[in-house]
Structures are given as C-alpha cells and as structure tokens.
Amino acid sequence: MTTQKSTIAKGKLKKGKISERQNVFGTCASMFVKLYHSACSVFFPSNIKCLICGDDLKEKQDIEICDACKFKLQFLSDTTTCARCGAPITGQGQYCLNCQNGDCEFDIARSVFVYEGEIRHLIAGLKYNNKPYLSRTLSQYIAEKYKELGWEADLIVPVPLSSARKKWRGYNQAELLAEGVSDVIGVPINTETLIKIKDTDAQATLNLSERRKNLRESFKVMDKYAVKGKRILLIDDVMTTGSTASACTHELKKAHASRVMVLSIAHAKTEIPTETTKNSAEILAN
Ligand SMILES: [Zn+2]
Numbered sequence: 001m002t003t004q005k006s007t008i009a010k011g012k013l014k015k016g017k018i019s020e021r022q023n024v025f026g027t028c029a030s031m032f033v034k035l036y037h038s039a040c041s042v043f044f045p046s047n048i049k050c051l052i053c054g055d056d057l058k059e060k061q062d063i064e065i066c067d068a069c070k071f072k073l074q075f076l077s078d079t080t081t082c083a084r085c086g087a088p089i090t091g092q093g094q095y096c097l098n099c100q101n102g103d104c105e106f107d108i109a110r111s112v113f114v115y116e117g118e119i120r121h122l123i124a125g126l127k128y129n130n131k132p133y134l135s136r137t138l139s140q141y142i143a144e145k146y147k148e149l150g151w152e153a154d155l156i157v158p159v160p161l162s163s164a165r166k167k168w169r170g171y172n173q174a175e176l177l178a179e180g181v182s183d184v185i186g187v188p189i190n191t192e193t194l195i196k197i198k199d200t201d202a203q204a205t206l207n208l209s210e211r212r213k214n215l216r217e218s219f220k221v222m223d224k225y226a227v228k229g230k231r232i233l234l235i236d237d238v239m240t241t242g243s244t245a246s247a248c249t250h251e252l253k254k255a256h257a258s259r260v261m262v263l264s265i266a267h268a269k270t271e272i273p274t275e276t277t278k279n280s281a282e283i284l285a286n
C-alpha cells in the first residue's frame with residue numbers, strides 16, 4: 001500500500017514536474033511570440049495608414065501614401081537636373097559644377113525626390129526616429145525609378161554604415177532600402193562586400209579635399225570577385241554632394257566593377273549653378 005501510494009505520489013510528482021516544464025516552455029514560447037510580434041510591429045507595422053497624414057488607406061498598397069499626399073510630393077523629374085549626378089540645377093548648362101570638376105566618380109546617379117518637405121520628414125523618421133518600416137514605401141519609389149530609367153544592373157550594393165553606427169541605429173537604412181528594391185526588380189543584393197571601416201561623422205571640421213580623402217579611406221571591398229565585371233546599382237538614402245557615392249564607387253571600380261549607377265530617395269536641393277564654358281564631351285571624359 002505504502003509502495004502503491006509512494007508510486008502514485010511519485011507519479012503525481014513526475015506528472016507535476018512535466019506540467020511545470022510544459023508551463024515554463026509554454027510561457028517562454030508565448031513570450032517569444034509576443035517579442036517577435038512586437039519586433040515585427042516596430043519593423044513592419046500592419047495597420048494601413050498614410051505615412052504622411054495618418055489617414056486610413058482604403059486598401060493595402062505597396063506605397064502607403066494617400067493620393068492627396070502623393071500629389072504634394074516634389075519629384076525631381078519635374079525639375080532641371082544635372083545629366084550625370086541628378087542634382088537639381090539652375091542655369092543653362094547640362095552639368096553641375098561638381099560633375100564639371102570631375103568630382104563625381106560614379107557613371108550616373110539619379111534620385112526620386114527633392115530632399116524637402118514630407119520626404120525629408122520620412123527620411124528623418126527612417127534614419128533618426130527608429131522607423132525602419134518606412135523603407136518599405138520608399139524602396140518602392142526607388143524601384144519604380146530604376147524601371148523608368150531602363151537601367152540594367154547585375155548586383156545591388158547598399159552604401160554601408162560603420163559597425164558602430166549600425167549598432168547605434170540597429171539597422172542600416174540603405175540596406176533596408178536596397179532589400180526592398182531587390183525584392184521588386186529581382187536583382188541580387190550583396191551587403192557583405194562593400195564595408196565601411198572608419199566612422200566619418202566628424203567631417204564638418206575638414207575642408208573638401210580632406211573630406212574626400214577621409215571618405216575614400218573609410219570604405220573597403222572585402223571580396224573583389226563579387227563585384228568584378230559587374231554593373232553595380234549602389235543604393236543610398238540621400239545624395240548631397242555625391243562624395244559618399246563617389247568614395248564607394250572608387251573602391252568598387254578598384255575591384256573592377258564595370259559600371260556604378262547610383263539611386264537614392266532624394267537629392268538635396270543645393271541649387272548648384274552650371275557652367276557652360278566646358279563642353280559635354282569634356283565633362284563625360286572626366
Ligand atoms: Zn496622406
């Protein structure tokens with residue numbers, strides 16, 4: 001009897017232990033699911049609202065911006081731009097002064113928007129306010145631009161961040177954009193080959209040539225065979241002087257990339273004047 005009781009007690013105990021373990025496992029699993037969902041909701045929230053005005057969108061769409069807000073966006077295609085770097089320009093010439101001076105090393109660059117107004121706010125949200133999900137809509141615009149331009153790329157490479165900066169932000173916004181573009185246009189992406197080995201945040205104190213030198217020394221191609229002979233589509237968030245894209249191009253071309261084309265969401269409206277004294281052939285030869 002005692003043995004029986006003891007067996008029952010033992011059995012109960014054993015059963016109790018199993019259920020305790022199951023409970024612990026269940027709690028962990030549900031915590032994991034909750035964490036996963038909250039992480040997903042930060043990265044890609046499921047509610048469908050206009051990213052600019054917050055109004056409900058009628059249905060799920062690739063570009064989460066309502067028609068009224070889309071209408072107000074400043075597309076660069078409505079502006080006169082430099083034939084090479086895509087900067088908004090004023091004056092009669094085809095090329096901005098940067099391109100005429102031979103400062104842009106990439107073959108061609110284009111951006112979708114002028115870096116102003118609501119687009120500027122969206123990019124700030126993506127870069128500084130922990131809203132990585134904004135890349136979903138912004139990358140759609142970049143992919144549309146790629147198709148409209150009729151470019152042909154073999155490989156997509158995002159402008160890299162230093163590991164310290166990526167750790168601070170939690171993600172590389174250019175990488176998220178590049179992934180979105182890759183999904184739409186079906187060109188493979190490589191996020192490992194071009195890396196940033198030096199932080200260049202303290203550039204403000206440097207003059208232009210020091211800044212360029214500092215930037216050039218901050219990027220490195222890890223596997224030259226990954227880019228050799230390839231037409232690269234370099235993706236960035238914003239273009240200002242084009243010096244970052246040029247520094248990346250310098251390294252990619254050193255590794256024998258055959259062509260580097262740059263696409264970004266927006267180009268800063270620096271109103272770079274043009275100079276008509278140089279002819280186009282001379283500029284393109286730079
Ligand atoms: Zn709206």
Ligand SMILES: [Zn+2]
Nearest residue numbers: 082085096099
């Ligand atoms: Zn230019």
